[in-house]
Amino acid sequence: MMDPRILDRFRAIVGSDGLLTEPEQLRTYECDGLTNFRVLPSAVVLPTTTEQVQATVRVCHEAHIPFVARGSGTGLSGGALPIEHGIVISLARMVRILEVDIPNARVVVEPGVLNLSVTEAVAPAYFYAPDPSSQQVCSIGGNVAENSGGAHCLKYGFTTTHVLGLEVVLPDGSLVHLGGTTLDRPGYDLCGVFVGSEGTLGIATKVILRVVRRPALIQTLLAAFNSTNEAGAAVSGIIAAGVLPAAIEMMDNLAIQAAEAAVHANYPDCGGLLLVELDGPAAEVAALMTQVRAMCTSCGAWEIRVAQSEEERAAVWKGRKAAFAAMGRISPNYIVQDGVIPRTALPEVMSEIERLSREAGLRVANVFHAGDGNLHPLVLYDVRIAGQERRAERLAFSILELCVKAGGSITGEHGVGEEKKAFMPVMFAEPDLDTMQRVRCAFDPERLSNPTKVFPRPRLCAEKPGPYQPHPLEAAGIAQLF
């Protein structure tokens, strides 16, 4: 129970409408899109202005209360999981689009603005390129925290490519402006460091975004293969031919079934489905589409469809974008993973996943951003059956290890958050993590901003900067850090 005087201070900043303290209300904030981890916050504050965010953070700084910023709460790595005895600062009410500058292709928004709303604000001539599957609900602030990608980041890049500047409330309540409306600003690219820092460096209260001119023609192709291996070979062929599609997605048969059940995507029932999107000037797209079709056919595609209208294109993507949530239709529970592998490693990784899943006695559906190697294995299980949840978790982690062993990453777009911080040492050596934490200390020396996420072992900022020195007890083998 939080000190009532602190609650009063929050109430004075945001009004009683902006402060949640009832236990059942706090409960609804105890997790984000990842429900395996739940922590009850002591309070939830919902500011509507930058000044309110600053004042709230200042109270936290003075009272040494950790805080977690939250957007729409759709993250898949527990990034918005509250901290014990800490508060949640919800940016969901900061939803204004502050400026739309079409001639300069820039938009300034508050962090609660939904990803899709940015595209809607600049449609039809422009669009906001990073398009996670949750784009109709996820917030820009959340995208900034996670450096979200989406199917089209193969050609267009991630959130960090499209964030030009940020207004940030630092964990002591002070305000800084990182980056700006123009490119290549002299100084350290702390805007680039902030994007993807998962809320551990402060809270972004304004985001300057770059939008992209919609290409003249967008064509989407669906190709059905007997297996994901064949589909993967087609992808390699397309890349080797020097074609760079806007997006390449792959789904295996289980994923296709789920999508069918959810939105009746009408996909061909096949072992490996490829979705290739080309965009650009009409003549260019036409020429490239010919190459892509030929490549798919030569790799064994037995059905190829090209969407002929905007509606058809939307229908094609609907199945892919609903794939995760659609899993709820074919399985009571699932864990979605977010590993990345070099594209060339796909066949071995897929067959290894298959072997692991058979061993564990669980099904794994696969959705794959084939263009950049971001693999989303969905481990399906039923929590009501004894032991399945444990087995599912272990299988999920084995798959992650597999990705790293294959030369990839433990997270392509969902972030490390709470879920994968134990894995950071698998991917990074101690000096790597230590260096990152030093940067962290420059922003958040008191460790108040989402402090328990990303890094498995916190680094005390009062420590002298330098390579990691084990505590004498640790060095003596008496104590161990977890």
Place this chain on the structure above:
Amino acid sequence: MSPVSIFDEHHPPAAALIDQCVHCGFCLPTCPTYFTWREEMDSPRGRIYLMKLGTEGNAQMTDTFVGHFDHCLGCMACLTACPSGVQYDKLIEATRAQIERHYSRSFADRLFRRMIFALFPYPGRLRALTVPLWLYQRSGLRALAHRLGLLALLPSRLAAMESLLPELTLGRGTRLPPRVPAQGTPRRRVGVLLGCVQRVLFAEVNAATARVLAAEGCEVIVPPGQGCCGALMVHAGMEQQALDAARRLIDAFAGAEVDTIVTNAAGCGSTMKEYAHLLRDDPQYAQRARTLGAKCRDVSEVLAELEPRAPRHPLRAPLRVAYHDACHLQHAQNVRLQPRRLLSGIPGLELVEIADAALCCGSAGIFNLIEPRAAADLGDRKVRACLATDPDVIVSGNPGCLLQLRAGLARVGRTIPVLHTIQLLDYSLRGMTHNVVGAQHAAPLR
């Protein structure tokens, strides 16, 4: 914490249904209350979470807890948006019934609800009230009260009711005869639900419904003695009253021997289609409920199924018509294309789409009476979206929406006609080209 559910064993929100929610949040942007307040508890995801907590005994039926469920409009937009197919409609219905059984409301709240449920499901009582209300309007008393700001003195809910009052005319309560013969060869025998608010305040909509159906070769049967379908009670969690109403309505239609039962109120239609679920525990009525429910169609569905027979005359051409999707048509009944197709069949009619069409106008049963401020916010937003299309007429398939839109237009001083879909079609069939922009259909005076 000992896991003792706060719900009793009679149809609690089912764990199996709750577990289908994977917490993805796709429902949040479609939910009108999340849209308005941006708090997790007032979203389908949050409400399902509260149900789960209640089932586990980790939450109690406090004022706050109940308040979040009262806030739910029951618009079912989340049903459309959910990729996992969570049956939120069943969950909220079950939860509301539990709340009515176990939560004691404040005296004022109980009084207000009792008044509403003593009035709205009884067309006779509604009709009796129209006389003094007509006087109130015609005598100038209403305009005076508005000018003097007297309504601000009323409790907000009563003021809300007042603001929703449509302009009444006496003698317009033309009652339909028990049978309207088909024109030409009869191709279907349909029953018509008169509704409660509909038959008293929008009798012309029922008349138009009967005329159009007859013109399209339907023999129209209007079973006498039909009362309320129970929709308002279902949506408010008043389970017993809802069951009684449903049984009586099933009895009223018992002898009608019709192929189809036509509704022209979205809320009623969606409830009647769910009668099988509602009466599943009643061995005497379960089968009949299933049969009746299977026969129910919205009037736009029926007409879309029939090959158009009567010639459509142009209304004023061109006529820009903004079609507003009632929640209980688009989400609860999945009826979207049929009304659009019907309207597009009228020559010279230009159909325009309203932005954020999936978002409720704030009417949602009695929501605009229970939560007037939130409803007014949503209503204003919907009116702005309508006006942005620069329409000549606004059209919808539900009486509650019509009242809500008219009230919203009045608040911004606009007098665009707001009509039921079937009325426009009726005018077209009757060649009443001049009637559409008449003053009698304008928003109520202020």
Place this chain on the structure above:
Amino acid sequence: MDDVATLLRDASRDGQAVIPSGGGTKLDWGRPPRRADLVLSTARLDRVLEHAWADMTATVEAGCTVARLQHSLAEHGQRLACDPLWPERATIGGILATNDNGTLRARFGGLRDLIIGVTLVLADGTVAKSGGKVVKNVAGYDLPKLATGSFGTLAMITQAVFRLHPLPHETRTLTFAATRLEPLCELALAIQGSQLAFVSLQVRADGAAEPALDVRFEGTRAGLDSQQDELLRLAANLTRVDPPAAVWRIREELWQGTEPAVTGTFSVLPTELQALCAQLDEVGTAPALGWRVVAQGVGVGHFRLEGATSDALVAALQRLRAAAERRGGTLVVLVGPEDLKARLDVWGSPGDALPLFQRVKQQLDPQGTLSPGRFVGGL
């Protein structure tokens, strides 16, 4: 790698100042460092370590020249989609540290968007890797971004991993000339607002000759032909001329001319480009300075000012910077006479982020070993 770590650690311990150096092409950019005891050259860290062509990534040591890297990547039909200055001499570490992007950034993004992994050696000898070998990776902090443009003041870059692009099937450049710059700037905006998929777009002007605009396209023959037609329609009121030789390296000429002179860079919004060039013209005509500019449509440009005295140059620069900053832009003096650099803040103000920059520097290089005083705010 270990050598670098040892050298830095020892230098740091001994309180020495170390200047990382690649090809030495940009050592004179920015402020002269307060001290320089040791120049640490990457000349022997020059290998292309890996080219995973099927994954479109490459790992390269910091001392490898840009040209050598491109040559190596071309063997599998790929490239680093970046065209910085002096590619035969400039090294990967150098272009990263100075954030020298080139004209392809209009389509492919800058170096910060192409780099996916980096190995840094800190002043205390810590060797830190961030990012990885895959394009999609959000594990941990984005230290490659931190290293890019840090001018050797935070760490020494020893390795970088890049995402690659295919070499184009065909390229085509079209050039237009006009008597004044305005119509060319308008055309630049029109091209950016169109659906033409150009890869490079620049305007060139100087006090003397006719201004010009160059556009580069890449793609299939059919795509190029149709875009050329569209562009010619857009530019109907301008004169088409042949592009000069090495048109896409023309900004290198801004480092040559009469002295005293200043070469600098600015960044403004695309819609402000015309105004800034007009300011340059105004500043350059009185009192009789010479000026040249090569600016990209995205608003980043380079300029050269030649004048009789440092005084005149300083005054001109101050007015130019004011014009840029007035609309949210920046202006940096890269190369110029020592006395001029002493009188003028070559970098411009970093705004309210300076204390944060200082804290980051303090964390990574507390002794101030690396290029002390060279950077923004005296860092």
